[in-house]
Amino acid sequence: MKLSGPLESQRLSFLLETAISREAQMWKVYVPKNPTRQDTDISPVQRDEVVRWMSSLTSKFHLYPETLALAISILDRFLAVVKARPKYLRCIAISCFFLGAKTNEEDERIPALHKLAKNSGCGCSPSEILRMERIILDKLNWDLLTATPLDFLQIFHAMLLSSWAQLLCTRPKVSPSQHVSMLTEQLQQCLSAHQLLQFRGSMLALAIITLELEKCRPDWLSVIVNMLKVCQIDSSQLVRCRELVARSLSSCDVPLPPNTVYIYQPLKQSLIPHDRPAIQDPPISTIPETGLEMATRSSGHPSGLAASCHHLAPIRYKQASTKRKVEEMEVDEFYDGIKRLYNEDSAQEGAAAETCGVTLVRQESSLSPCPPLQPVSVM
Structure with missing residues (x-):
């Protein structure tokens, strides 16, 4: 029956004081262990991995969250007083999990020991789990009731x-x-x-x-x-x-893929016609986008400039090294790297065009649809 008003507040205050008193008796300051050898000491990372494994077992066997919380508490208390080897960690964890289930779950919900050993993938036999269970109880003085x-x-x-x-x-x-x-x-x-x-x-x-x-x-x-x-x-x-x-x-949030590329689509701009015929490129939709083209689109330049730069051999050579670095660069550094790329290649643009047999159509700066490139200021 649910209490109401002052009776409920008194009940909750009593439960809180009892839990605090129990915690004061059982809790100890955690001292992280730096393993001297990988095969003799359990590292904190291995402890976290086995806790996540126990959490998956809770969902697999449809047990209460209270069972998992008690099992983790038993595991941490046992590892604080016993120096165990990593090869026994799964056996210790499944034994703590079984103790937590027998303490909090109803009898019909407690998984059978042979099914627990088989379906959990712990790699232990039922007899090994029972022996480890007895060791844990002896080290903890048969006192498992603690405030989680x-x-x-x-x-x-x-x-x-x-x-x-x-x-x-x-x-x-x-x-x-x-x-x-x-x-x-x-x-x-x-x-x-x-x-x-x-x-x-x-x-x-x-x-x-x-x-x-x-x-x-x-x-x-x-x-x-x-x-x-x-x-x-x-x-x-x-x-x-x-x-x-x-x-x-x-x-714990799911991160973005490491090769995620953000593409900014600018407003459509009409290119100024020129008298001399330039080499006609294939449709952009049929050309696979490269890292440089994506970067050019994201920096606000028209896609036509990216298509023209597609024919320049020196730029394509630098494109590969730039693409490898994009994954580890922040957004601001990414745009700065693209600006530096254009500034460095501006002097070699004419020589590269003559080498490939391509004549780029140049417009006056006032008539160019591209914004003028500014030098990168060092912060």
Whole structure:
């Protein structure tokens, strides 16, 4: 039965105090291990990889997010007290995953051990998982109940909704359960980043809450003052945690392909007719665009100039080296490189045209449809 009014606030305050007390007893400062040898020490990167693998198992076996959060907590606590080899990491992770499932899931939802060993791809037999499970329980003194970051996230979210009903006004089509589910996905991404293990679970959950709260209210800090006092969190530490969380979430976005080319299409300009006949080029639509032509279009020059430059051998030679560098250049540097390319080749344009047997039609600068090229100013 759902409580309402003061009773609900008292219940949430009691749950928060209990979780904070439990966290204070179990949490230890994370000390990253720099592996001396690849085959003897588990690196932080390997830890993050196995956490993402455990997250995929949660979706595969349709288990609760609480199970994953507890399994990651058991894994981190075990790796903090035991020096294990990387070849045993999958066995340790699947054992922690099995312990989390048996602790949080209903009996009918707990996957059978032989199916878990077979379908997870851990490379361990059921007997090996049971032996590792016993080792983990012995090292953790058979105490698996701890306050996970997901517990704090759910408590903070319920406290905000109970005291500030306008939290979801900016998202009218999102229900409270859908909103907390979205925040849970963000938390799972943060749990796979070892850089955030230096913060307690309460601070990590509060940082995710405040990042979402900032979208609704600019004075988000005044809304969570009471939570900061109860959790004994310094506001400066919270701001630092928020920065790392925002960086971790932004790095999970899908990046653009490395060879992405942005093409700017300028307004159509009519070329001035000339008396001397020039070599007629094939239709532009039938010529495959090269990197130089794309760059010329993006810099605002007419496509006709790019088509004429297509016949110049020296320019095509420099085109290959320029194309390799475009992938690593920023947008501003990209345009500057194209300008430098034209400035360098302006002196050799006549010699290149005579070599290829091509006479370029030159117009006066005042009648040219192309804007005058300016020297690049050094910042």
